[in-house]
Amino acid sequence: MAKLTTQEIIDAIKEMKILEVKELVDAMKEEFGVDPSAVAVAAAPVGGAEAEESASKTVVLKDCGATKIAVIKVIREATGLGLVEAKAIADNGGNVKENVPTAEAEELKAKLEEAGATVELA
Numbered sequence: 001m002a003k004l005t006t007q008e009i010i011d012a013i014k015e016m017k018i019l020e021v022k023e024l025v026d027a028m029k030e031e032f033g034v035d036p037s038a039v040a041v042a043a044a045p046v047g048g049a050e051a052e053e054s055a056s057k058t059v060v061l062k063d064c065g066a067t068k069i070a071v072i073k074v075i076r077e078a079t080g081l082g083l084v085e086a087k088a089i090a091d092n093g094g095n096v097k098e099n100v101p102t103a104e105a106e107e108l109k110a111k112l113e114e115a116g117a118t119v120e121l122a
Contacts, residue, residue, distance in 0.1 A: 018081055057105035057121040058098045064090040065116035074111045090117075 004012075013021060064071040068090050075086040075096055089096060096119075097108060105121050112119045 014080075016080075018079065018085065055102065056099045057102050059096040059100065059105050059108050059112070060120050060122050061089055061093050061096050061112065061117055062120060063093060063118040065118065067116035070115035071112060071117045074108075074115050074117075078108050078111070 013024070016024070061071070061075075068087075072083070072086045072090045075081060075089055076083065079086070079097055081089075096112070097105070100108070102121075109119045109121055
């Protein structure tokens with residue numbers, strides 16, 4: 001079997017649905033005994049939680065408004081979620097995307113508001 005490059009692996013992961021990525025992470029934890037989130041915390045830049053908190057935001061959908069289909073399209077585009085998962089967020093509200101850079105969070109918030117949703121950044 002040919003060895004995959006790092007970029008080939010990343011490209012393959014980009015094509016996966018969120019549930020497939022979760023299954024991959026779980027399998028990696030099982031196979032290698034390493035929690036990727038623990039590695040990310042250990043490699044976090046000096047500055048602590050305050051610096052991390054100000055550098056990333058969570059986009060929270062409060063209400064999808066009257067144009068649910070447009071909001072679902074934006075959610076799917078931004079997250080890569082399937083139709084069922086994106087519709088569940090539109091129906092029930094909740095976190096659309098977590099721990100994203102502030103600029104990206106503000107851009108997503110603007111797109112969702114343009115589609116008719118009520119959104120906040122946390």
